Amino acid sequence: MSLLEQFPREEYLLKGNAACAGCGPALALRYVLKALGPRTVLVIPASCSSIIAGAYPKSAFKVPVYHIAFAASAATASGLVEGLEAQGIEANVVVWAGDGGTVDIGLQGLSGAAERNHNVTYICYDNEAYMNTGIQRSGATPYGAWTTTTPLGNKGRKKDLPFIMAAHNIPYVATASPAFPKDLVNKVAKAQKIRGFKYIHILAPCPTGWRYDPRLTVKIARLAVMTGFWPLLEIEHGRLRLNNPSTNLLDPARRRPLKEYLELQGRYRHLSEEDLKVLQRQIDEQWARIKAMLRVQEELEDQVEQGQGERQR
Amino acid sequence: MREFLTGNYAAAYGVKLSRVEVVSAYPITPQTSVIEKISEFVEKGELKAKLIRVESEHSAMAAVIGAAFSGARAYTATSAQGLLYMYEMIWWAAGSRLPVVAGIVTRAIAPPWSIWTDHSDFMTLRDAGWAMLFASSAQEVLDMTIQAFKLAKELMLPVAVGWDAFITSHTAEPVEVPPQEQVDYFLGEKKKSPAAVDFENPFAHGALAFPKDYPKFREDIHRTLKAAGEVYSNIERRYYEATGRERYGLVEEVFCEDADAVMFIMGAAAGDAIHAAGELRRKGLHVGVARIRSIRPFPRNEVEKIARRASKVIVFDRSYSLGFGGVLATEVRSVLHEEGVDTPVISVTGGLGGSDLSPEYFEKIFLKGLGV
Numbered sequence: 001m002s003l004l005e006q007f008p009r010e011e012y013l014l015k016g017n018a019a020c021a022g023c024g025p026a027l028a029l030r031y032v033l034k035a036l037g038p039r040t041v042l043v044i045p046a047s048c049s050s051i052i053a054g055a056y057p058k059s060a061f062k063v064p065v066y067h068i069a070f071a072a073s074a075a076t077a078s079g080l081v082e083g084l085e086a087q088g089i090e091a092n093v094v095v096w097a098g099d100g101g102t103v104d105i106g107l108q109g110l111s112g113a114a115e116r117n118h119n120v121t122y123i124c125y126d127n128e129a130y131m132n133t134g135i136q137r138s139g140a141t142p143y144g145a146w147t148t149t150t151p152l153g154n155k156g157r158k159k160d161l162p163f164i165m166a167a168h169n170i171p172y173v174a175t176a177s178p179a180f181p182k183d184l185v186n187k188v189a190k191a192q193k194i195r196g197f198k199y200i201h202i203l204a205p206c207p208t209g210w211r212y213d214p215r216l217t218v219k220i221a222r223l224a225v226m227t228g229f230w231p232l233l234e235i236e237h238g239r240l241r242l243n244n245p246s247t248n249l250l251d252p253a254r255r256r257p258l259k260e261y262l263e264l265q266g267r268y269r270h271l272s273e274e275d276l277k278v279l280q281r282q283i284d285e286q287w288a289r290i291k292a293m294l295r296v297q298e299e300l301e302d303q304v305e306q307g308q309g310e311r312q313r
Numbered sequence: 314m315r316e317f318l319t320g321n322y323a324a325a326y327g328v329k330l331s332r333v334e335v336v337s338a339y340p341i342t343p344q345t346s347v348i349e350k351i352s353e354f355v356e357k358g359e360l361k362a363k364l365i366r367v368e369s370e371h372s373a374m375a376a377v378i379g380a381a382f383s384g385a386r387a388y389t390a391t392s393a394q395g396l397l398y399m400y401e402m403i404w405w406a407a408g409s410r411l412p413v414v415a416g417i418v419t420r421a422i423a424p425p426w427s428i429w430t431d432h433s434d435f436m437t438l439r440d441a442g443w444a445m446l447f448a449s450s451a452q453e454v455l456d457m458t459i460q461a462f463k464l465a466k467e468l469m470l471p472v473a474v475g476w477d478a479f480i481t482s483h484t485a486e487p488v489e490v491p492p493q494e495q496v497d498y499f500l501g502e503k504k505k506s507p508a509a510v511d512f513e514n515p516f517a518h519g520a521l522a523f524p525k526d527y528p529k530f531r532e533d534i535h536r537t538l539k540a541a542g543e544v545y546s547n548i549e550r551r552y553y554e555a556t557g558r559e560r561y562g563l564v565e566e567v568f569c570e571d572a573d574a575v576m577f578i579m580g581a582a583a584g585d586a587i588h589a590a591g592e593l594r595r596k597g598l599h600v601g602v603a604r605i606r607s608i609r610p611f612p613r614n615e616v617e618k619i620a621r622r623a624s625k626v627i628v629f630d631r632s633y634s635l636g637f638g639g640v641l642a643t644e645v646r647s648v649l650h651e652e653g654v655d656t657p658v659i660s661v662t663g664g665l666g667g668s669d670l671s672p673e674y675f676e677k678i679f680l681k682g683l684g685v
Contacts, residue, residue, distance in 0.1 A: 038512065038515075039512060041510050041512070043379070050521065051521065053517050053520060054517070054520060054521075055520060055521040055522065055523055056517075056520045056521060056522040056523075056526050057516075057520075057526075058517075058520075059515070059516060059517035059520065061515070061517065062515060063512075063515050064510045064511060064512060064515040064516065064517075064518075065515070065516075065517035065518065065520070066379070066382050066510070066517075066518050066519065067517065067518060067519030067520055068375065068378070068405065068519070069401050069405055071371060071401075072371065072372070072375035072378075072401075072402060072405070074372075075367060075371070075372030075373075075375035075376045075379070076375045076376065076378055076379035076382075077379060078337075078365055078367070078372070078375075078376050078379060079335060079337060079365060079375065079376030079378060079379025079380035079381075079382075079383070079387065080379035080380065080382055080383045080510070081379075081383075082335050082363035082365055082376075082379075082380060082383075082385075083334060083335050083363070083379065083380035083382070083383030083384065083385030083387065084383045084385075084510075085363065086335060086361075086362070086363050086380075086383075086385050087334065087383065087384060087385055089383070089384075091510075091512060108368060108369060108371075108372075109368070109369070109371070109372045109375065111368065112367055112368030112369070112372055113372075115368075116365065116366070116367075
């Protein structure tokens with residue numbers, strides 16, 4: 001059975017949409033909507049998806065869409081879900097936002113909505129820059145990457161939003177990739193079964209902004225995971241867990257060389273050996289932190305269990 | 314039932330009686346007690362609404378927009394900086410044709426910091442596609458808040474109800490609170506708005522419009538608001554039939570019939586102006602007060618008629634278009650020019666940042682206007 005046959009046949013991202021060839025976000029959205037089904041309303045802030053959705057009076061999405069201002073998606077979804085609940089209407093309220101609308105201008109509203117724990121699924125499709133306005137740096141742009149506002153390479157470090165969201169103690173946080181659609185679909189479906197605020201962060205390659213041949217989208221998305229640049233993980237009710245294939249990548253020896261991921265992308269063409277080391281170090285630190293978190297988590301769970309045991313005696 | 318209520322509490326009662334389903338707000342002086350009272354209603358179970366205690370005004374307006382898109386009746390309230398912070402979403406609410414209602418407790422804009430009234434914040438709504446009503450008493454705040462929900466529904470546009478910081482917001486007055494069944498009868502059955510989410514026939518709301526389509530959306534709002542005077546009058550009549558409360562129209566006229574000099578004024582200070590006019594009448598001077606209750610729709614016909622009868626028009630503004638002058642005066646002059654009324658118009662701006670206004674102050678303005 002082919003991969004696609006394992007998902008619902010219904011297509012909610014329609015043909016003829018305005019996405020670029022090889023668009024990572026569009027690919028991810030196709031899977032996301034299959035997982036969500038027709039009883040879904042998308043809230044979309046200013047982003048590539050405002051365009052992919054198509055111009056008035058048409059829509060490329062087979063579910064209701066509410067287009068909203070850049071900073072306002074999480075708060076709008078808050079009101080939408082509460083309004084539906086007040087009227088006894090059941091539906092999946094889902095924000096579909098880019099990295100700019102999430103990690104930068106939308107962060108305050110996102111933080112507020114997460115803290116209030118509305119029954120919303122917020123999905124960030126991260127193509128690591130303001131692509132809709134023509135490739136300007138965002139808070140999600142990795143170190144070293146070329147953009148039109150970092151012509152010599154980005155000096156900042158990619159903002160780690162999944163863990164910032166986890167610090168809100170929301171019931172579900174996950175990372176995903178369009179190169180691992182089964183994992184992605186499972187996570188979106190799981191999120192719909194959990195009541196409260198869910199955050200899913202998808203690293204979605206952009207051929208236009210990352211400067212690569214559109215046919216390489218899935219390959220690059222896969223390499224992002226296999227090199228350890230983008231770990232697939234979930235944090236369910238505070239409990240961190242790696243997902244395959246990232247589960248095996250705790251051992252650095254099993255990670256593919258970072259160069260394989262970078263050399264396919266024009267945005268990293270100018271990287272010096274020194275830059276490469278900086279980026280590699282950031283990835284190593286990320287994994288060291290995940291490893292430490294998993295260890296501490298186990299210790300804490302043991303302690304809690306012991307404590308309960310002692311109280312029972 | 315007669316209650317002793319501040320303007321802010323009157324707004325909260327209006328919200329409760331209108332059976333609002335979603336309230337979202339962020340605290341700011343002098344709006345806070347509106348939301349505190351509503352919170353009390355919600356937590357005691359007297360109002361079955363979802364209360365979204367957001368982290369900013371931008372989110373407050375976004376949340377009520379989302380709620381209105383769900384088809385729910387939604388309310389927020391704010392002042393000054395809060396209104397400016399939500400300004401992007403103010404336009405979004407109107408552009409989306411969503412029937413949001415917002416209470417605007419008018420407060421001067423900083424810096425310098427001020428918590429006292431003037432109308433500069435309220436007037437920023439002027440071009441945004443909102444209906445804009447303004448109350449001058451706690452009673453009117455309650456009545457207008459209830460009327461606003463019906464107006465919003467009929468226009469498919471958001472409605473702002475303004476009232477002055479402290480003078481109206483924090484001063485308690487006897488207020489006639491209509492029984493629930495009268496308000497239920499007045500507001501009628503909730504009908505599904507064509508602008509609300511539809512899972513059976515999904516559409517994309519707010520999608521990119523090319524230049525051939527965009528102007529249609531703006532023109533439609535313009536036409537709707539321009540014709541909204543009659544809609545409001547009908548609503549006021551139906552409110553009167555349901556509750557027996559007074560009707561004022563878009564402009565409340567006091568001593569205007571035979572007045573030589575008429576003062577157009579909006580908000581709580583109208584009380585002082587009316588008092589001054591009464592005093593001057595006792596001295597044999599024919600002066601009147603025309604209290605503006607709606608900025609959008611602008612009461613064109615009323616303004617024209619009143620000004621045509623008078624030999625002098627004074628427009629009192631509690632706001633500035635900085636570098637130009639009084640906003641209300643500009644609008645009155647524009648209407649009179651278009652209608653070919655050549656009554657001279659004197660523009661006076663005062664009461665900014667809560668600076669004191671009194672009957673004596675208005676007497677002086679009247680006398681100056683009359684050239685006495």
